[in-house]
Amino acid sequence: MADTQVLVIGGGPAGSTAATLLARHGADVTLFEAARFPRYHIGESILPSALPILELTGAREKIEAHGFVKKMGAYFEWGPENWDLNFDHLSGSDRHSYQVIRSEFDQLLLDHAGTQGVTVHEGRRVTALDFDGDRPVRAHWSEGDESGSTSFDFLVDASGRAGVMATKYLDNRVYHEAFRNVGIWGYWQDAAPLDCGPQGAIAVCSVPYGWFWAIPLHDGTTSIGLVIKKTALNDERARLGSLDAVYADAISQCPRIATMTAGASRVTDLKVEQDYSYAAETFDGPGYLLAGDAACFLDPLLSTGVHLATFSGLLAAATVSSVLDGELDESEARSFYTKAYHQAYERLLVVVSFFYNSYNRKTQFFEADKLTRRERHMLNLYESFLHIVTGVEDLQDSVDGGTALDAVAERLAHSGQLVAGHNEAINAMPTSPQTSVAGLFLELEPRLRLRRAVAVREPEAVPPGGGAR
Numbered sequence: 001m002a003d004t005q006v007l008v009i010g011g012g013p014a015g016s017t018a019a020t021l022l023a024r025h026g027a028d029v030t031l032f033e034a035a036r037f038p039r040y041h042i043g044e045s046i047l048p049s050a051l052p053i054l055e056l057t058g059a060r061e062k063i064e065a066h067g068f069v070k071k072m073g074a075y076f077e078w079g080p081e082n083w084d085l086n087f088d089h090l091s092g093s094d095r096h097s098y099q100v101i102r103s104e105f106d107q108l109l110l111d112h113a114g115t116q117g118v119t120v121h122e123g124r125r126v127t128a129l130d131f132d133g134d135r136p137v138r139a140h141w142s143e144g145d146e147s148g149s150t151s152f153d154f155l156v157d158a159s160g161r162a163g164v165m166a167t168k169y170l171d172n173r174v175y176h177e178a179f180r181n182v183g184i185w186g187y188w189q190d191a192a193p194l195d196c197g198p199q200g201a202i203a204v205c206s207v208p209y210g211w212f213w214a215i216p217l218h219d220g221t222t223s224i225g226l227v228i229k230k231t232a233l234n235d236e237r238a239r240l241g242s243l244d245a246v247y248a249d250a251i252s253q254c255p256r257i258a259t260m261t262a263g264a265s266r267v268t269d270l271k272v273e274q275d276y277s278y279a280a281e282t283f284d285g286p287g288y289l290l291a292g293d294a295a296c297f298l299d300p301l302l303s304t305g306v307h308l309a310t311f312s313g314l315l316a317a318a319t320v321s322s323v324l325d326g327e328l329d330e331s332e333a334r335s336f337y338t339k340a341y342h343q344a345y346e347r348l349l350v351v352v353s354f355f356y357n358s359y360n361r362k363t364q365f366f367e368a369d370k371l372t373r374r375e376r377h378m379l380n381l382y383e384s385f386l387h388i389v390t391g392v393e394d395l396q397d398s399v400d401g402g403t404a405l406d407a408v409a410e411r412l413a414h415s416g417q418l419v420a421g422h423n424e425a426i427n428a429m430p431t432s433p434q435t436s437v438a439g440l441f442l443e444l445e446p447r448l449r450l451r452r453a454v455a456v457r458e459p460e461a462v463p464p465g466g467g468a469r
Contacts, residue, residue: 004030004119006320007139007152009126011037013050013306014292015158016109016118017313018320020057021448023117025321030150031118032141034125034159037110038103042185042273044215044223045071045202045303046105048087048094053310056444059112066108068098069218074303075197077205077256084197099200099215126164129155135287136165154323155288156316158309163280163294172281178353179277179299181210182233184247184270185225187217191264194256202303205256209236212250212257213300221267224257226250227300230274243270283341284334291316296345304348311429312341318442322450328440333450336440340430343437 008019011033023029054060072095074085087095098105114120123143130138130149138151157165166173193216194203203214210228217223226247228236236246247270251257279296283289292309319337322328430437431444436453443451 002137002151002153004028004150004152005324006030006154006156007032007150008118008156008158009139009164010158010160010292010294011035011110011113011120011122012041012106012158012160012292012309013109014294014309014313014316015156016106016113017053017057017310018156018158018291018316019118019120020059020109020113020116021314021317022320023113024058025317025448027321027324029118030152031110031113031120032124032126032139032150033110033120033122034162036123037107039106041102041106042183042225042271043300043303043305044100044102044217045074045213046097046100047303047307048090048097049307050310051094051097053314054109056314056448057109057112058116059109062108062112063098063100063105066104067218068100068105069200069216071097071099071198071200071202073198073201075194075201075203077203078211079206084201086198088198099202099217101217101219126159129164129169131169134285136169137287153287154320156291156320157288157294158291158313158316160293161297163290165285165288165290166280166294170280170282170285173278174281175278176349180230180274181227181277181299182230182272182274183225183227183300184233184243184272185213185223186247186266186270187221187268188224188261188264189221189267191216191222191224192260192262194260203256203260204301205254207250207253210250211301212254214257214260222260222264224251224261243272279342279345283338286330289316289319289334289337291341295341298345298348299352301352302348308341308345308348311344314448315340315442318448318450321448325449328450332438332440336438336450340437 005028006019006022008015008029008031011031015031015033019029019031051060054063071087073087076083076085087097110120110122121141121143124141125143126139126141127147128140129136130140136152136155138149139155140149141147155165157163159165163173191214194201194214197203200216203212205212205214207226209232210226213223213225213227215223228246228250233246236249237243240246240249251261277297277299280290280294283295291312293305295312296308298304298308315337319333323330323333429435430441432441433453435441439453440450441453443449
């Protein structure tokens with residue numbers, strides 16, 4: 001008999017969400033987190049789509065009460081364009097979100113998991129996995145001076161960018177060449193608040209070779225980061241001599257950020273992260289699922305990291321619980337998981353790609369149109385785009401996907417529909433037979449599980465005069 005039914009590796013939003021929902025379902029769940037919380041993490045701007053998932057876990061009230069900055073939308077200055085993205089235009093009741101300090105946000109979620117029946121081990125690092133054929137069955141771990149092993153029936157790998165399964169065993173992580181960029185950021189005290197846009201908004205402001213984010217946080221600091229192409233960073237560093245000089249010079253070229261920082265002081269060293277747009281070639285296998293950043297990560301332009309993490313945690317919990325309950329064959333349930341999660345990722349990748357390509361065409365900053373043929377084929381970009389944006393006239397141009405997509409994106413860029421497409425991509429959740437994936441959909445109430453989408457048969461037409469006699 002296994003030591004635990006489900007082992008979750010990683011205590012970030014994906015892992016804590018999956019573990020909590022499974023434990024609330026009645027499963028025996030153990031979670032290993034390599035760090036000891038609180039621990040620093042970037043990704044501070046949260047989307048409204050996370051709130052209903054947090055409500056399902058029972059953690060929403062704790063998040064709402066913590067004092068995070070309430071976020072009512074986003075403000076964009078992109079080249080000559082500027083506009084607001086107001087969450088109050090969204091349908092449904094969740095028309096706000098939060099700007100969070102991730103060390104606090106993540107700890108709230110992990111601590112909550114422990115109150116819901118999850119056996120949580122912080123500081124426990126998985127060092128190796130044993131397999132029965134292709135199926136992982138045991139994790140070897142170390143925790144300080146201790147070491148041991150834990151057997152399990154099912155594995156949810158939510159180990160973040162480290163990606164235990166994808167990097168150590170599957171070797172199937174693919175980086176998107178068009179998004180090989182570098183993020184450089186620090187925290188500022190006494191930054192001037194954004195004087196436009198929705199309340200608590202993230203500001204996204206472009207510069208000739210990249211863009212800035214500015215996120216107000218409840219401790220009085222502002223997170224300000226520069227996203228820049230690797231090649232541009234190398235050129236600027238050669239010209240200016242240091243990373244700090246590149247960051248400062250970029251601020252001087254961005255009037256909005258320069259104004260916000262004019263009377264402020266940076267209170268941290270600069271942090272750097274690179275090559276953060278990737279996806280594993282498959283998100284599942286016998287006895288395991290990859291969730292959150294362990295499966296994929298997308299450029300941070302639209303703040304989708306926690307959305308994808310909590311969404312994948314929800315999908316993983318529904319998938320595993322349906323298998324444990326014997327309601328679905330494992331391969332069928334895993335197929336749903338991968339298709340649903342991959343579809344969500346593809347849709348957002350499409351929006352980000354065409355956002356860059358349309359709004360910054362002169363500099364071709366991210367060269368989103370240079371996604372390789374293999375990537376286009378693997379990600380099925382055209383089909384995903386059509387799922388996001390409806391009512392376009394160029395469907396017949398699908399035989400020439402690249403040109404047609406550029407043309408459609410050009411029109412949408414001027415009409416504002418691309419931002420609306422982002423909202424639709426975020427809110428697309430397979431929770432009804434009409435939105436089913438691989439013939440299955442999520443049922444959230446009265447309990448979390450997967451259900452088959454059974455086609456409703458139309459009643460047979462009765463010919464005139466042909467009624468019952």
